[in-house]
Amino acid sequence: MKEFMMIFIGADYEELGLSPEKLQEQMGKWFSWGDKMQEQGILKGGAALVAKGKRVSGADRVESDGPFVESKELVGGYYTVAAHSFEEVMKIAEDYPDYDLGGSVEIREIIKFDK
Amino acid sequence: MTSKNNHKIVDHLFRHQFGKMVAILSKIFGLSNLELIEDAVQDTFLKASIKWRDKLPENPEAWLMKAAKNRVIDIFRQINAEKKRQVKISHGTITLEINDFFLDHEVADSQLRMIFVACHPALSKKEQIAFALKAISGFSMKEIAAALLQNEETIKKRLVRARQKIKDLNITLDYPTRDEIQPRMSGVLQIIYLIFNEGFHSTKPDLLVSKDLCGEAIRLCKLLLLKENFRSGSLYALFALLCFHASRLDSKLINKEIIDLKHQDRSKWYLPLIVLGNDALRKSREFDDPSIYYIEAAIASEHVKAIDFKHTNWQRILTLYEEMYQIMPSDSILLSKANIYLQINQLKKAKTTLDQINRATLNQRGYLLNGCYSAYHEKCGDIQKALEELNFAIQGCSNLFEKQYLENKKNLLLTTL
Incomplete structure (x- = not known):
């Protein structure tokens, strides 16, 4: 079994100015997606990220304040799941709730290092 | 990730909580900070919508209230810092005082006060509806625009104007004085009635029944009925009317096809609402303020009572329409009367009645x-x-x-x- 990371890009709720009703609706979809993966026992981990951040770069360790990309390119969070193939993960990713809000899912395989 | 948790949340929790929190925070900070408050509450929901994905708090409602409370204290600090003043009260005292505002009866009380603000005579009817839907019912600008068939820009302007008037006239969350209550109440009832009708006769092209608006109107009515000195014959009658109408909501539209009164499946009318309506109608008779709402509710009750369309007591309904016309002559009442004459095959009377109607007064x-x-x-x-x-x-x-x-x-x- 391999592990994959689904990276959620775009669909910043704050930026979109969603109504309380819509927020609750989206949340409900995240719930049922999470529960579904949980039931299948494939969900390994995940987190949501705050939009603001810091960046340290270059030999001089220059510090700058984020966000660094436009909100539609912003990484909002990720899930890691166990699966056999990309095809399987793409199937899982079909339930991502935010496609309609302009969001997308990037799928990357996690490299397993030998212990 | 945590173990599986039960992700059941009450329908419309966010929307309803929005109204509650805005009311409470406005009571604490004053209506002049309304915009700031609405933003703060919106912020709380944003946080919740992401935070809760991982694990739903044991009591979501309490979580939101607590988050809002913390937000209040934040705002407190911010305002004080801006004014470069010392916070007069110590942190502990603030928390204690604020806790009192979040007690159940205080929450209901704040919302009631907010209803009276929404119906302040300084606001136009259109501003009143938009303001009520936003501040009390937690609708977004987009949702209000869709419900009222306006564009968002128009709604935004109405809300800005309403807030500005509240600021300029220094309108507060105080209840009107005793002798002012009943005249103000008539405005309140009218707004609730309008909100319901927007939902019930929605002219939104793709949705006949906007159930949410109907639900909100009923909720506001119930809220008012909780307070003894707000109860009146007209309030009970309005509540009865909304219950009767709402009981038919699900039989009115089936498979995207509208079903008229004649062909609706009467066994599908929602009985608990009819019972509630009958009860309210009875109670309204204990007061001595006759109202249009009473007559309308009485008409609706006749429809609900009839075992089928054929057995409707048209004569009684005609009498009620005539009573209504005495109090408030209008062409739509004539139209309703004409309709009944048609039902009971009094064609001549139908024609004379129709001919009296000035089409322009019926608008769209x-x-x-x-x-x-x-x-x-x-x-x-x-x-x-x-x-x-x-x-x-x-x-x-x-x-x-x-x-x-x-x-x-x-x-x-x-x-x-």
Whole structure:
């Protein structure tokens, strides 16, 4: 079994100015997606990220304040799941709730290092 | 990730909580900070919508209240810092005082006060509705725009104007004085009635029944009834009326097709609401303030009472419409009367009544007049004329479902030619 990371890009709720009703609706979809993966026992981990951040770069360790990309390119969070193939993960990713809000899912395989 | 948790949340929790929190925070900080408050509450929901994905708090409602409370303290600090003043009260005292505001009865009380603000006579009717839907019912600008068939920009302007008036006139969350309560109440009832009707007769092209608006109107009515000195015959009557109408919501539209009163499956009418309505109608008679709402509720109760369309007590309904016309003469009452004359085959009376109506006063519901004329001609056997009027009706109707209903009628007529 391999592990994959689904990276959620775009669909910043704050930026979109969603109504309380819509927020609750989206949340409900995240719930049922999470529960579904949980039931299948494939969900390994995940987190949501705050939009603001810091960046340290270059030999001089220059510090700058984020966000660094436009909100539609912003990484909002990720899930890691166990699966056999990309095809399987793409199937899982079909339930991502935010496609309609302009969001997308990037799928990357996690490299397993030998212990 | 945590173990599986039960992700059940009450429907519309966020929307309803929005109104509650805005009311409480406005009580604490004053209405002049309304915009700031609305933003802060919106912020709390944003946080919740992401935080809760991982694990739902044990009591979501309490979580939101607590988060809002913390937000209050934040705002407190911010305002104080801006004014470069020392915080007068120590942190502990603030928390204690604020806790009091979040007690259940205080929450209901804040919302009631907010209703009176929304119905302040300084605001125009249109501003009142928009403000009520936003500040009390937690609708977003987009949702209000969709519900009222306006663009977002218009709604935004109305809300800005309403807030500005509240600031300029220094309107506070105090209840009106004792002798001011009843006159103000009539404005409150009117707004609730309008909100309900927006939902019930929604002219939104793709949705006949906007149930949320109806639900909100009923909720606001219930809220007012909780307070003893707000109770009146008209308030109970309005509540009865909304219950009777709402009981038919689910039978009115089936498979995107509108079903008229005659053909609705009466066994599907929602009984608990009818019982509630009957009860309220009875209570309203204990007061001595007759109202249009009472007559309307009485008419609705006649429809609900009738075992089928044929057994409707039309005579009684006619009398009620006449009473109504005495109090408030209007062409839509004439239209309703004409409709009944048609039902009981008093065609001459139907025609005279229809001829008294000035089409312009019916506004965008003018097509109903054509529909009525069409039915009249059909009953007289003049199918050509009936079709002519029906075509006018179809042209003038903006609601897709109602249009379809009229089209179906037309096709039926064509087969009789």
